Amino acid sequence: MSESVAELARRFERGVVDVDELVAALEAAGISDRLAERRYGVPTVFALGEAVLAHLERPPVRAPRPVPYVRAALRRSALLLTPVVCALAAADELARVGWAVPAVAAVLGWAGARGRAYAAAGALLTAAACGLAPATLAGPDRGLAVAVGLTGYALVAGARTGLRWAVPAWLAAGALLAGLWDRVEVLPVAAALLLAAALRIRAHAPVTGVLVALCQGATAVLVWRAAPDAAVLALGVPLLVFVVCWHEARAATATDAHDDLRAFHAEVRDLGTVTVGALVPPLVAGVGLGAAAYRLPYLLSSHPGARGLVLGCAAVLLLGGVLALTTLLAARGRRLAAAALAAAPLGALVAGGTLLPTTVAALAATYLAGLVLAAHAVFDPERY
Known part of the structure; x- marks a missing residue:
């Protein structure tokens, strides 16, 4: 191990300022964490950089890397609860469409949250499914079914956006639930903001990740259909x-x-x-x-x-x-x-x-x- 690290140190003995710059150079040279462990006996490229700096007689400078999670958990929880709260606010409209409309919106929306391309394709699939489904599944009003489906899809697909994009949906749902506002049309506008934010995210999950999301959404719909009276308990999820x-x-x-x-x-x-x-x-x-x-x-x-x-x-x-x-x-x-x-x-x-x-x-x-x-x-x- 020491001879290999020493040989590597001679390649970077000039022009290296700190460990972060050295790690970037090592990664550019094709050294991954797995290769660092197999060839040099250290668990990561970062640890390899510190070992190289030790051979160069430079004290390793490790910047603190605290990874806060409470704020991220609160943000993710609020985004997950956004479609639930909006569904409670639009209960009358949901009662006028078939159960398949929110089910399709939830399943495709959860998969659409995995990336920009999936979000765009999922919106088209949702509109087509709600518009072409038989009346026994989507309800007699096709226009309402498409509007409700796209609104629900946008709210679920925005589960990975910034929380600020969900604030209008929360305000609109709160006003509707409190009786301060009776124009439910404001919910599709708020949902469109979430979908627009989701389309801006460049994250692109692999196909297997989208498959996981589809199965998760289908299982959640199964529980909703099996226990509709306990739907509000989803707040604890x-x-x-x-x-x-x-x-x-x-x-x-x-x-x-x-x-x-x-x-x-x-x-x-x-x-x-x-x-x-x-x-x-x-x-x-x-x-x-x-x-x-x-x-x-x-x-x-x-x-x-x-x-x-x-x-x-x-x-x-x-x-x-x-x-x-x-x-x-x-x-x-x-x-x-x-x-x-x-x-x-x-x-x-x-x-x-x-x-x-x-x-x-x-x-x-x-x-x-x-x-x-x-x-x-x-x-x-x-x-x-």
Whole structure:
């Protein structure tokens, strides 16, 4: 190792100011993190740059790299809740269209949030699907179906934009819910701003990432159809966004925080332990609620909607965990596994029996399998 690093140091012994400049030069020379580990025995290019500077007798200058995640988690949660709040504000309009309209908008919108090209194509597909769908699915008013579908699509597709673009939608929805304003036409205008912002984002996810998003959206629609009375409970789903954002923030600096492999592997173990441990309680609570729905106290068991409400709580809680697990798997490069995991609960549609209990059982089984897959991914140093 020392001879290789020494030879590398002789190539950069002049004109290097600090470690950041050296890292840029190393990456320009084609040295990646994997190559740095295999050839020089250090976990990252940044650590290799520090080793080279040590041979050059220059003290390594490491700029602090704090990665805040609370603000990002709050922003992402607010963006995820934007279509939910707007749907509550436009409940009358949604009641006049078929269930397939918001379903198509949600699924295609979630996939459209992955990049500019997908957002543009998804808008065209949404308009075509809502305009050409049979009246039994879209409702008798095709114009209203297209307007509602495009509005919902724009609100969901803007889930990766800046929060400032969602402020008009929140203000409009708040005014409608409070009775201060009765012109629901302002919601499509606010949604158009979100879609315009989404079209400006140059991010372009791979096809497998879009497949994961499509499966996630379809599973969310399944839970909505199985437990429509518990739709407002979806407000609790973004709570698990904090787990995902914390993991992403720690993973972004895990390879740069340590100079030797032993410390790096210890960092990965700690990160994996906390991540998987944080996702176990929702599974336990969801399974517990699912079992408790069939053993309610006498006063609650006599209420006709009590069991459905408890099962709806379990479904929404388990859905949040499944979405978090699939997002973690996709972030660690296991996109096909994430897509298969996200699509697994859809088996409840062909399993027979009552839809809501079957959906809860499918989500619980998927959640457990997802924990095992996520554990393999987050504990693997090669995935960072």
